[in-house]
Amino acid sequence: xxxxxxxxxxxxxxxxxxxxxxxxxxxxxxxxxxxxxxxxxxxxxxxxxxxxxxxxxxxxxxxxxxxxxxxxxxxxxxxxxxxxxxxxxxxxxxxxxxxxxxxxxxxxxxxxxxxxxxxxxxxxxxxxxxxxxxxxxxxxxxxxxxxxxxxxxxxxxxxxxxxxxxxxxxxxxxxxxxxxxxxxxxxxxxxxxxxxxxxxxxxxxxxxxxxxxxxxxxxxxxxxxxxxxxxxxxxxxxxxxxxxxxxxxxxxxxxxxxxxxxxxxxxxxxxxxxxxxxxxxx
Numbered sequence: 718x719x720x721x722x723x724x725x726x727x728x729x730x731x732x733x734x735x736x737x738x739x740x741x742x743x744x745x746x747x748x749x750x751x752x753x754x755x756x757x758x759x760x761x762x763x764x765x766x767x768x769x770x771x772x773x774x775x776x777x778x779x780x781x782x783x784x785x786x787x788x789x790x791x792x793x794x795x796x797x798x799x800x801x802x803x804x805x806x807x808x809x810x811x812x813x814x815x816x817x818x819x820x821x822x823x824x825x826x827x828x829x830x831x832x833x834x835x836x837x838x839x840x841x842x843x844x845x846x847x848x849x850x851x852x853x854x855x856x857x858x859x860x861x862x863x864x865x866x867x868x869x870x871x872x873x874x875x876x877x878x879x880x881x882x883x884x885x886x887x888x889x890x891x892x893x894x895x896x897x898x899x900x901x902x903x904x905x906x907x908x909x910x911x912x913x914x915x916x917x918x919x920x921x922x923x924x925x926x927x928x929x930x931x932x933x934x935x936x937x938x939x940x941x942x943x944x945x946x947x948x949x950x951x952x953x954x955x956x957x958x959x960x961x962x963x964x965x966x967x968x969x970x971x972x973x974x975x976x977x978x979x980x981x982x983x984x985x986x987x988x989x990x991x992x993x994x995x996x997x998x999x
Contacts, residue, residue: 749957751950752779753964756799759996760791760823763798769965770802774809779963780954781811783946784831790823790996793847793898799827800905807832811953815946816840816937821925823995825936826902829909832953834937835946836928843931845906846923847899848994849891851877902995910935 752773756766773779784803790796806812807830814820814828816836821844828834828842836842858864858880865880876887883891903921907914912935920926920934931937939949951960 749961750776750779750963751947751954751956751960752776752782753785753947753962754782755785755787755964756824756827757785757787757817760788760795760799760827762792763795763802766799767802770799770806774806779810780956781813781950781960782806783813783815783943783950783962784828785815785817785943785946786820786824786828787817788824789819789821790826790844791994792823793995796823796826796995797901797905800830803827803830811950813946813950813953815941815943816842816928817943822846826905826995829906829936833939833949835939835941835949836931836937837942838927838929838940840928840931841925842928843920843926843936844923844996845902845917845921846995847895847902848923848996849877849895850994851883852879853882854879855881906936 752769754766754769754773770782773782803812812831814831814834816824816828816834817840818837819841820828820836821842825842825845867875867878869875873887873890875881877883877891899921903914903917906912906921907917910917920936926934926936928937928940932940939945941949947960947962
């Protein structure tokens with residue numbers, strides 16, 4: 718009797734497992750998925766986005782990736798790192814960008830290598846340019862009677878110091894630096910969007926465009942929302958019917974406020990320092 722009972726329990730468990738597997742296979746056909754990655758807010762770090770891009774690159778059930786960009790940009794290096802990773806992913810699967818309210822400067826930089834870019838008519842995009850903001854506390858320090866003494870190994874070691882005004886020579890050095898990084902941005906757009914360098918350069922004075930105007934200029938491909946973008950990604954990757962969307966579930970807790978990346982990113986961006994930015998700063 719005991720053996721029969723054990724046998725029946727095993728059969729019931731097996732049936733339950735098989736039923737679950739069949740339900741999942743019916744709901745999520747293998748190779749019929751579109752992955753959704755969200756890039757929202759200021760781009761301070763590329764790690765999380767790159768981790769997701771790499772994970773979906775290795776996942777054979779994911780046929781295409783939609784990058785939802787709602788960002789005014791951020792640091793130059795993080796934007797360039799995401800850009801390069803998208804190019805690697807494109808060699809394996811289709812990548813389509815959906816622009817939210819804002820996808821400007823660094824937000825556009827990471828968007829431009831995609832196979833297709835879809836923006837809302839009222840999306841703010843463009844802002845192809847570089848900015849460097851350097852605080853100057855010299856006047857304040859004089860008022861409160863505080864002086865700083867600098868010991869340095871070379872005359873330009875304290876360039877862009879917050880405690881003194883820059884010299885003409887230093888401004889010239891930093892301007893050359895910005896011009897170089899700006900040129901990298903222009904070339905990235907030119908190469909990715911197949912637009913002549915000189916044509917992109919005419920648009921690369923920091924101005925912003927609506928999604929509709931950007932389409933006219935060739936900076937985006939189509940107008941539409943996120944759902945339209947997902948359907949387009951499915952179509953481009955050969956998915957029949959409605960694609961099943963997978964995305965990383967964001968977990969946030971009180972402990973994250975104490976020890977997570979969120980506060981660290983805010984802290985590291987808050988101290989006076991030289992920081993090049995592909996960023997829309999209204």
